[in-house]
Amino acid sequence: MLAGHQSSIREPGAYILSDWAKFPYVIVRGSDGRLRAFLNTCRHRGARIVSGKEPCLKAFICPFHGWAYGLDGQLKGITKSYNFPDINREDSSLVELPVVERAGLVWIHPTPGASLDLESYLGAIGDDLDHFDLSGLVSYRKNLVIKRANWKLLIKTYLEGYRVPYLHKNTLSQAFKKGIISHYEYGYHIRLSAARTNFLEMPSVPREERHILNYASVYYSIFPQAFFIMQPDYVSINMFFPLAPDQTLWTHEMLYRPSQFRGDAGQEALEKRFNYTN
Numbered sequence: 485m486l487a488g489h490q491s492s493i494r495e496p497g498a499y500i501l502s503d504w505a506k507f508p509y510v511i512v513r514g515s516d517g518r519l520r521a522f523l524n525t526c527r528h529r530g531a532r533i534v535s536g537k538e539p540c541l542k543a544f545i546c547p548f549h550g551w552a553y554g555l556d557g558q559l560k561g562i563t564k565s566y567n568f569p570d571i572n573r574e575d576s577s578l579v580e581l582p583v584v585e586r587a588g589l590v591w592i593h594p595t596p597g598a599s600l601d602l603e604s605y606l607g608a609i610g611d612d613l614d615h616f617d618l619s620g621l622v623s624y625r626k627n628l629v630i631k632r633a634n635w636k637l638l639i640k641t642y643l644e645g646y647r648v649p650y651l652h653k654n655t656l657s658q659a660f661k662k663g664i665i666s667h668y669e670y671g672y673h674i675r676l677s678a679a680r681t682n683f684l685e686m687p688s689v690p691r692e693e694r695h696i697l698n699y700a701s702v703y704y705s706i707f708p709q710a711f712f713i714m715q716p717d718y719v720s721i722n723m724f725f726p727l728a729p730d731q732t733l734w735t736h737e738m739l740y741r742p743s744q745f746r747g748d749a750g751q752e753a754l755e756k757r758f759n760y761t762n
């Protein structure tokens with residue numbers, strides 16, 4: 485599953501923490517530049533090790549009894565270690581999870597030792613993400629809210645354009661050519677492309693100068709929990725995590741290209757877009 489965007493994890497010690505308590509992981513950039521993912525649970529008695537308040541990590545120190553692990557997950561120190569004469573430190577490293585980076589995004593597998601084959605998981609959708617290449621973007625802001633709704637219902641709301649001419653009659657609807665939406669599926673992933681009002685101008689533009697986002701908004705539902713909104717100058721990543729059958733944690737992170745938003749006017753435009761998509 486998608487864990488987040490690369491921009492928050494470029495420097496050694498930078499980390500991404502799971503937003504979802506049911507799958508507590510931490511992904512960290514080591515001083516060797518390698519990205520590693522671990523279950524965020526101590527091997528002693530299972531306490532959460534990283535709280536999210538740490539600006540960056542130099543090691544993992546468990547707040548419960550002070551056991552220390554390196555950023556490679558190896559157990560380095562046991563407080564009052566004479567109480568643990570039989571412990572085998574090599575068997576007590578943090579539990580490592582498969583993690584990979586692609587197209588500026590970080591992907592994780594919840595099962596230790598599993599193979600994380602993004603190529604076959606994403607198929608042609610992965611080629612799309614490579615094409616958009618989100619690695620040059622940075623995060624503007626991230627928001628977390630809890631909604632009283634089932635998580636699948638929230639994702640499904642994004643998957644239909646039926647409502648747009650009615651619910652968004654005087655706003656969103658004005659920007660799109662009515663009824664022209666293409667739908668593509670690969671496995672459980674879905675791509676929707678909604679034609680903008682200038683769509684029919686595209687054929688007159690030389691092929692090498694065409695950029696799809698100038699003529700259509702492109703949306704991706706990446707199974708199981710992520711939904712992307714691709715716009716010419718920003719990208720919104722929404723994620724939906726079930727807390728209960730009728731309760732969902734919804735995260736929204738907006739990414740942008742700094743060269744397209746300069747100065748105060750740029751900040752104002754970003755704020756407007758963030759509030760609009762939030």
Ligand code: FES
Nearest residue numbers: 526528529546549
């Ligand atoms: S639970 Fe982490 S050191 Fe005891």
